[in-house]
Amino acid sequence: MSQHLLAYLSGGKLFLSHGGAAFRAVESEFVEGMKGRLQSIQKRNEWKTSGTGAQFMGVRPSLDGADVSGLVCRFTGMSLCGASRLRYSLQTDSVGGLFDYSVSEKEEKRLLHKEYFNVSDIDVHPETGETVCSAAFNTGVTNIALVSGNSVEQLTEGDSFDEAPRWIPGSKGRIVFQSAGIARSGEGFYAGHGNTCVMTLDLRAGTLETALEDPAFDFLAPQYDENGSLYCIRRRYEENANRVTLLSSLKDLVFFPVRIVRAVVGYLNFFSMIYSNEPLI
Numbered sequence: 001m002s003q004h005l006l007a008y009l010s011g012g013k014l015f016l017s018h019g020g021a022a023f024r025a026v027e028s029e030f031v032e033g034m035k036g037r038l039q040s041i042q043k044r045n046e047w048k049t050s051g052t053g054a055q056f057m058g059v060r061p062s063l064d065g066a067d068v069s070g071l072v073c074r075f076t077g078m079s080l081c082g083a084s085r086l087r088y089s090l091q092t093d094s095v096g097g098l099f100d101y102s103v104s105e106k107e108e109k110r111l112l113h114k115e116y117f118n119v120s121d122i123d124v125h126p127e128t129g130e131t132v133c134s135a136a137f138n139t140g141v142t143n144i145a146l147v148s149g150n151s152v153e154q155l156t157e158g159d160s161f162d163e164a165p166r167w168i169p170g171s172k173g174r175i176v177f178q179s180a181g182i183a184r185s186g187e188g189f190y191a192g193h194g195n196t197c198v199m200t201l202d203l204r205a206g207t208l209e210t211a212l213e214d215p216a217f218d219f220l221a222p223q224y225d226e227n228g229s230l231y232c233i234r235r236r237y238e239e240n241a242n243r244v245t246l247l248s249s250l251k252d253l254v255f256f257p258v259r260i261v262r263a264v265v266g267y268l269n270f271f272s273m274i275y276s277n278e279p280l281i
Contacts, residue, residue: 005103007086012074014088018103028090029108030097031073077122077133087111087131089119098122098131098147112150119145121164125172132175134163140190144177144201155201156208159184161193168224173203176211176222176230195237198222198230 006023007016014026076096078088084103090096097113119133135145135154144156144165155175156162165177180196197213211230212219215237222232269280 005080005084005086007078007080009075009078012076014075014078014086016086016103018084026075026088026101028073028099030099030110030113031090031092034092034095076118076120079122079124079131081124081126081129087122087124089122089133091118112147112152117152119147123166125167128172132165132167134165134177141182144175146203155203161196162199164221166223168200169226170228175201175203176224177201178220178222178232180218192239196220198232 004019005016006018007014009015015023016026017023072093074091076089076091078086081087081100086101086103087098088101089098095113095115096117096119098111098117098119100109100111101107102109116138118136120136122131122133124131131147132155133145133147134142135152136142141159142161142163143154143158144162146153146155156177156179159182161178161180161182163178165175168174168176177199178196179199181194182190183192183194185191195213195215196218198211198219200209200211201207202209212222212232218235218237220233220235222230224230265281272278272280
């Protein structure tokens, strides 16, 4: 990134430093606007859940103390797209979006937002301005996608974790990313994943190639430099500890009655708290 602009993600928040200043957290205008609209709706409907209005509507006051100011928002990716501009992706409970941010003017520009738009690991092409990212789906898979204007094009498919895409310098249509295949049980449930390899995708030629793979290792966060050298993090591959085994199946069978009892007690305790404000246990 530029020597005058430093940024990083931590705990779902975005921090940046410009011109040697101290790091500060970026607040999204889009999210603040959502909070304001939710608070306005809450105030308009407040009579239904308090006082005589609640009695008339037959509604009991809420016990959870929910506050719309606690709306969950996570920054999931960011990329430099100019000397003093950032592009970032963020995700709320139900809406995700892509935004440009002017560091000098502290101004946010919304590029795209959709319901359940869940992307991360974004990277902006320095010439075309197109954004490549990893997109998560409700099936549990993560594939590579291309965002151009208001359109989102899925570039990879299959039962896999395709993540951390980066444009290859000196090209307008080549991408490098990490990929790991997903293993599933006979019933279709997730049972683990294979080792992570490095793949390259040529958008113009429509070709997909394996650049680096070793069954004994994971290769993560791959990037090419201007000289064509590939850099990545290498770690020893370990089979997923949550895979289904005979021992885990026997444990599930033995503890099944205990879990059922706990679930029933928890369910009854929940209703006891709502209607009498007293726990069963």
